[in-house]
Amino acid sequence: MQISNSIRALSEELIEIRRELHRIPELGFEEVKTKEYIRNYLEKLSPDMLEVGLGVKAVFWNNAEKTLAFRADIDALPIKEETGLPFSSEHDGIMHACGHDGHTAILLAFAKLVSQNRASLKHNIVLIFQPNEESAAGAKVLIENGILENPKADAIYGLHIWPEFKKHQIVLKKGALMSGMDDFYITFEGKRAHGAMPQLGCDAITAAAAFITGVQSVISRNVSPFDSAVFTVGMINGGTAPNILAETVELGCTLRAFSEKTLSFAKERIVEYAESIASAYRASVSFRKKTGGFPVVNDENLFEHAKEFFMDADINSESMVMPSEDFCYYQREIPGLFMLLGSRDEKHTAALHSVNYILNEEILMDGVEIFRRIAEIDD
Numbered sequence: 570m571q572i573s574n575s576i577r578a579l580s581e582e583l584i585e586i587r588r589e590l591h592r593i594p595e596l597g598f599e600e601v602k603t604k605e606y607i608r609n610y611l612e613k614l615s616p617d618m619l620e621v622g623l624g625v626k627a628v629f630w631n632n633a634e635k636t637l638a639f640r641a642d643i644d645a646l647p648i649k650e651e652t653g654l655p656f657s658s659e660h661d662g663i664m665h666a667c668g669h670d671g672h673t674a675i676l677l678a679f680a681k682l683v684s685q686n687r688a689s690l691k692h693n694i695v696l697i698f699q700p701n702e703e704s705a706a707g708a709k710v711l712i713e714n715g716i717l718e719n720p721k722a723d724a725i726y727g728l729h730i731w732p733e734f735k736k737h738q739i740v741l742k743k744g745a746l747m748s749g750m751d752d753f754y755i756t757f758e759g760k761r762a763h764g765a766m767p768q769l770g771c772d773a774i775t776a777a778a779a780f781i782t783g784v785q786s787v788i789s790r791n792v793s794p795f796d797s798a799v800f801t802v803g804m805i806n807g808g809t810a811p812n813i814l815a816e817t818v819e820l821g822c823t824l825r826a827f828s829e830k831t832l833s834f835a836k837e838r839i840v841e842y843a844e845s846i847a848s849a850y851r852a853s854v855s856f857r858k859k860t861g862g863f864p865v866v867n868d869e870n871l872f873e874h875a876k877e878f879f880m881d882a883d884i885n886s887e888s889m890v891m892p893s894e895d896f897c898y899y900q901r902e903i904p905g906l907f908m909l910l911g912s913r914d915e916k917h918t919a920a921l922h923s924v925n926y927i928l929n930e931e932i933l934m935d936g937v938e939i940f941r942r943i944a945e946i947d948d
Contacts, residue, residue: 570737570882575685576937579678583933586610587674588656591928594645594663594670597701598623603643603673607698610677614684616696624711625698628720629683629690636693638722639940640899641676642669642702651924666926668730668912673698675728675936682941691945695722705750705862708895717902724871725905726943727896728936730928732920734911737935738883740890741908743872747865748799748825749832750893754857755780755820755843757807759850764812774807776850777818780843781805787842788835798826798835799891825891827864863897868904875906878942885911892921906943910936 593602607625618628624643650657650664658664676696683694697716701707717725734740757777762770781802792798804821824839826832840856847854876884888909896907912929919926 570739570879570935570938572934572938573941575682576678576934576941579681579937580934583674583678583937584930586677587670587928587930587933590670590673591654591665592656592659594658594660594665596647596663597644597704597707600643600700604698607643607673607677611680614680616680616684623714624700624707624716626716627680627696629687629694630720631687631690631693633690633692635723636695636720637944638695638697638717638725638899639676639679639944640697640699640725640727640896641672642699642707643673644669644701644703644707646703646922648922648924652927654927664924665928666923667703667921668928669702671730671928671930671933671936672728675933675940678933678937679940682937682946683944686946689947693720694944695720702895705860705893705895708898712898712902717899722903724868725899725903726907726940727905728908728910728939729894730912730932730936731890731909732913732917732926732929733890734885734888734909734913735883736912736914736917736929736932738885738911739879739908739935739939740885740888740911741872741876741879742886742888743867743869745827745864745866746889746907746909747894747897748827748891749829749862749864749897751824751832751836751861752859753822753824754859755822756855756857757818757847757852758854759814759816759852761816762814764814767814770814771851772814773818773852774815776846776852777805777807777820779850780846781820783846784839784842787838791838792826792831792835796826796828796831798824798831800824800835800839821859825893827889829863832864862893862895863901865894865897865907866900867906868900871904871906875943879939908939910939
């Protein structure tokens with residue numbers, strides 16, 4: 570994809586912004602220094618509106634017919650960085666391990682481009698710097714607080730840097746792109762007894778083990794092979810001593826699927842199976858929701874319109890990924906288009922959320938170029 574001269578002129582500044590943000594990672598709804606950095610940068614661009622609350626919102630108004638919103642997530646993860654970079658995290662135990670520093674840098678550089686072309690803007694531009702994406706709560710809260718109003722956005726765009734795809738490739742597709750999720754806890758409750766006399770109690774560990782070993786068959790034999798769902802038990806907590814039957818066992822679970830229908834159906838079957846296991850082992854079972862989200866489903870009209878801007882790009886219109894994104898909440902309010910920006914090369918192979926994840930800075934200009942083309946800003 571050809572990068573415009575105006576964006577190439579911002580390349581050094583773009584990398585500097587990203588590195589400065591990388592030094593100050595903050596967890597969801599705690600992004601104080603990050604928001605201060607964003608505000609200070611945007612103030613120099615004199616937007617028509619600048620609001621700082623849970624997130625940051627900037628508006629560049631040109632009395633155009635349509636208003637386009639662009640979103641970047643700004644939070645980090647509770648991970649101790651082990652990259653050895655000279656600009657590593659200054660906040661112990663917190664790291665930008667999911668590329669949000671890159672997303673924020675892209676949107677700030679795009680803001681500068683918008684400011685430089687204010688008089689010729691074809692659309693009003695709203696920039697949303699969103700907190701707390703990692704807990705799937707930030708977008709929903711911002712929407713509830715009117716982030717898409719005043720001015721009312723007609724469409725919203727976003728992207729995520731993605732190391733599974735090769736450098737410079739853009740995953741741009743209509744329909745489902747990322748899965749919906751349901752994170753919840755399952756608790757099996759039995760009855761304590763001496764480990765040498767199990768007949769006097771009810772072993773919650775045995776019930777939980779039977780559930781764990783059998784539940785994958787429930788998914789594979791109930792969800793069509795032409796559809797997909799993934800269920801994972803990632804946490805187990807139970808028992809107090811080696812010689813005492815566990816009274817309770819709690820399982821931390823996540824369920825993912827690309828359609829709301831499949832997500833709901835799979836959850837129903839998992840609940841039914843857990844209840845049947847509990848009954849067979851004379852235990853009881855309960856369920857507690859942690860968090861959830863809908864699939865990211867791209868608007869077909871926005872896709873058809875956007876793809877015309879990327880005829881010279883390496884476009885992947887087939888791939889889907891199983892992780893989730895709270896960009897889905899914007900798409901339930903207005904048409905939305907979310908893209909994945911490939912970053913993988915020989916030097917950048919670490920996965921997102923890993924202690925040694927290093928963002929490939931070569932693709933930052935790609936992100937700004939994507940937004941420039943969608944906003945139809947002339948080079």
